[in-house]
Amino acid sequence: MKFVAVSSCPTGIAHTYMAAEALEQAGRAAGHEVVVETQGAAGSQPLDPAVIAAADGVIYAADLEVQNRERFAGKPFVDVGVKKAVHDAPGVLAAAIAAVEAAPAPSSGAAPAPVAAAPATRTVGVGTRIRQYLMTGVSYMLPFVAAGGILIALGFMLSSVAWAENGAIEVTAVPAETLWTAFQWTNLEHWAVLLFQTGALAFGFLVPALSAYIAYAIADRPGIAPGFVGGAIAGLVGAGFLGGIATGFIAGFVALWLARRAVPKGFRGIMPVVVIPLVTTLVVGIATFLVVGPPMKAINDGLSSWLNGLTGGALVPLGIILGLMMCFDLGGPVNKVAYVFATTGLANAAGDAAATEARVMAAVMAAGMVPPLAIALATSVRGRLFTEAERESGKSAWLLGASFISEGAIPFAAADPLRMLPSFMIGGAVTGGLTMAVGSGLVAPHGGIWVTPLISVPLLFLLALAAGTVVSALAVVIAKNIGRSPQEDVLDETESVAALAGSR
Incomplete structure (x- = not known):
């Protein structure tokens, strides 16, 4: 048989491509042809319409809404x-x-259904769809x-290099218009301001983008503009990312409802x-300013106050x-x-690696x-x-x-x-707790060891990471030995010797 497939995951990086490779390998092992379109972070190369037309069935391996799903209409799918x-x-x-095999066969002499006849419907639950x-x-x-x-x-x-003291304060105090009115190419202070x-x-754009693309997933393109506006209003009133989630759903479902209305042909x-x-x-604006914004702001402020109230040992359980x-x-x-809890909190850290939000980010990344x-x-x-594999x-x-993947x-x-x-x-809990305990903070949301210069107390951060890694590796070894017979070790050693002899 011939199958086409689409894979996608929330980040569009690892799972997207691992699923594609796994499906292709499974197809080859079973004697079938599987061609996968990866809708990942780097974009996607759409499947050839001829390949879709020749396919017997479709596989959707996706945690996101599949783009242009109507291409696969009329074909059996999982x-x-x-x-x-x-x-x-x-x-x-x-x-x-x-x-x-369960799909009804086309009647004799009937022409095959066009590929883009109508969107295929999803048979997923409400919780999964949300x-x-x-x-x-x-x-x-x-x-x-x-x-x-x-x-x-x-x-x-x-800025810590450009200004010997209080660099963070200085970089936020310099007005942005300096960059287009008096920028000096050799001035480190100006470069610090430009980067900041x-x-x-x-x-x-964090909250507006979150809101806009939730709405986009629900209502397609008509949801993007109101979603962006709703997210911007959520940021303005202080509702934070929780407000952005709410405005995204409101914008998406209102736009979807309007798009499904029957209107005169001229409209x-x-x-x-x-x-x-x-x-x-308009609906999103009214709802956010008057209904959604105030309680979401209260929740967001309460969460921030709780985090800021955690000090010393109180942060360790959170880690x-x-x-x-x-x-x-x-x-x-x-x-x-x-991860989203940590990254969205960075906006409140204001570049201060000692802030509670920065310490949360360090614990999450470690x-x-x-x-x-x-495992390594x-x-x-x-x-x-x-x-061996x-x-x-x-x-x-x-x-x-090392790259935080x-x-x-x-x-x-x-x-x-x-x-x-x-x-x-077990290892993650050890590292998270120790990172909080030693007071390491991070104002970058990603990067692994490559952003070590941006981590406060970097040596203790690396020690906490090493401790958790060792504990986890030890747990892996102990777990792998549970239920393992001595004969298996002998067999493994024999296979290794045979492999080495064969390579020689």
Whole structure:
């Protein structure tokens, strides 16, 4: 059989491409052809219409709304989350084969249905659909977080060189108009201001982008403009990212409701470009200013006050909880909740690495680095517990872990989740708690060890990371030995000797 597939995940990085590779390999192993379109962070290369037309069925391995789903209309399909395709690609392929075999055969002599006849309907629950809408918003928001946050951090780092004392205060005090009225190419102070202002503007799109693309996931293009406006109003009234989530859903569902109204033929052309954005934006504006904004601001202020009230030892339990969340599903929804909680709080840190929000970010990043680093260490010191393919994957996990890409440990977690995930969580909890305890802070939202110069108390941060990595690697080794017979070790050693002899 021939299948086409679409894979996508909230960040559009690791899971998207791992699912594509797993589906392609499962297809080859079963004697079928699977062609995958990856809708990732780098964009997507749409499938050739001829390939779609020739396909027997479709596989959706996506946590986000599939773009241009109408291309696949009329074809049998299965719809699963991206992690299902990563963990059990043969099972997903088997389900797709069953869907094709169960589909009614076209009547004799009937022409095949056109590919773009009507959108295929999804058979997912309300909870799953809402999570997909939210994850779409998060996916489009993260580039603003990364670009803006790192530029802000670099601006503050340069300001500490340009101004011997109180650099953070100085860089925020210099007016932005200095950059277009009196910029000096050799002046470090001006470069610090340029980096900070650029990053601050990029970071300012965080809530509007989150809101806009939640609305986009619900209502397509008509939801973008009112979603952006709603997010901007949420930022203005102080409702924060919680307000942005609310305005995104309001804008999306209002725009979707309007788009489905039956209107006279003469009005259809102006509905998506005038009527829907105008009416939806007005509704969102009224709702945000008068209804949604005030309570969301109260919740946001309460959360900020609670965080700022945590000091010393009180932060350690929070670090432990965040560490457990970061290692629970390695880039999945629970991991993303912890990460978004940290990154959205950076706006309140104002570049101060000693702020509670910066310490939260440091704990989250350190804990997220633990699983791949632990796997890399475990495969290095106890290689006999792993297959040859796993040992090779362990080598690349060093770089992935150092770069804060938790998904580097997914192949191991997928193969043995009951042993691997608890082992990762133990190490993540240790690192998260220790990072909070030593007072390390980070004003950049990503980067791993490559942003060490932006971390306060960097040596203790690295020690906390090393401690969690060692604990997690030890837990992995112990877990892998549970239920393992001595004969298996002998067999592994025999295979290793045979492989070495063959290579010679």
